Amino acid sequence: MSFARSYRQPGVVLTDHRFTVPLDHGRPDGEQIELYAREVVAAGKDPETLPWLLYLEGGPGFGARRFIGRQAWLERALTEYRVLLLDQRGTGRSTPLNRQTLPLRGTPAQQADHLAHFRADSIVRDAEAIRPALTGGAPWTVLGQSYGGFCTVHYLSTAPEGLAAALITGGLPSLTATAEEVYEAAYPRMEHKSLAHYARYPMDVERARRIAAHLAAHPAGLPGGHLLTVAAFQSLGILLGSGDGSHQLHYLLEDAFVPTPAGPALGDAFLEEVRGLLSFAGHPLYALVHESIYAQDPAAPTGWAADRVRARHPRFDAARTLAGDEPLLLTAEDVHPWHFTTDPALVPLRETAELLAARTGWGPLYDPARLAANEVPVAAAVYHDDLYVDTAHSLETARAIRGLRTWVTDEFEHDGVRAGGPRVLDRLLALVRDEA
Structure with missing residues (x-):
């Protein structure tokens, strides 16, 4: 369920949303946790007429960036989207986990068991759980930065029906590397x-x-x-x-x-x-x-x-x-x-x-066969000299995802989607729309 409250910053209208989702999506009737997300719409636009863009922050472990007004890529996104900045589970205002809150889970062993539910698989299932309440069931566009791109590749592997398009910046993971x-x-x-x-x-x-x-x-x-x-x-x-x-x-x-x-x-x-x-x-x-x-x-x-x-x-x-x-x-x-x-x-x-x-028992995060049959429009910015994500791994994965279009550039470092202002997002949107 979404509880909404709206307020303003220069040039934008912000709305707070809160949702309740299962800690373990395999046990939907079990323990529930709270998610927080901030909706951003350009002032003067009717949000009900705009498609949704979900932003997945890098990390793991970082809440969605706290933008002021139309900073960075938001300037471009807000020209046509209703943007949702999701604090991924355990971060920001989404049932945050740290040295103060984790002892509520019990012993270190119980804390470790709890943390096993905070990988990309759970984050994507959270997104799919809240999407119907926001979009009425329509698919949305996802922008994944860094680790958010890892989550987006998992999304393509497990729930592509939820995606109208996928945009990835500095976040194409190896599908197989340990x-x-x-x-x-x-x-x-x-x-x-x-x-x-x-x-x-x-x-x-x-x-x-x-x-x-x-x-x-x-x-x-x-x-x-x-x-x-x-x-x-x-x-x-x-x-x-x-x-x-x-x-x-x-x-x-x-x-x-x-x-x-x-x-x-x-x-x-x-x-x-x-x-x-x-x-x-x-x-x-x-x-x-x-x-x-x-x-x-x-x-x-x-x-x-x-x-x-x-x-x-x-x-x-x-x-x-x-x-x-x-x-x-x-x-x-x-x-x-x-x-x-x-x-x-x-x-x-x-x-x-x-x-x-x-810990053992970790499950696979990506489905190479499903990615090879992908039908979702996908574009990825691959930074030629990326410190954090290996370029060779990214390009190998790009070749494994059917229809993915890459923009390989040394103009930016890993933070290009922020440092480049509207340019990076504009380029990726052109790629998924076959306009470039």
């Missing part, structure tokens, strides 16, 4: 992005090495209790996946140290900014279920895949780097056991995370 294979492909991209940053800002080679050497001797306590270690510092490489991330990183590194009576120390301003960049307090599900989004073999646990793969890439070993003269390589979307000992938002969830890493 978590370990995903990270084997990721570490070379992390190295490439690190070296590209140092080529742009050569002075950052010594700055990053100096910070790492300082942290190796003196791990730093951040505001709020976060412990900044060398490995945590290296994970600031996650910035390098966005269009302006290299520049952000440069400005961060140049202001790291301040003089003190005891000698140079990492400054409070630097540490506070790092805390904001590294904390999982706003998106703990990202750390908890990240590897499970790649799990499709019922017999195989993910088992901290990124940690295993990193051990096979010694160039990321900071101690080895500092003993020589090489640049310090940075990491990105990899989640490790140490995250659950250094981040106060995750520390209480450490046992739950271990149980999820050891």
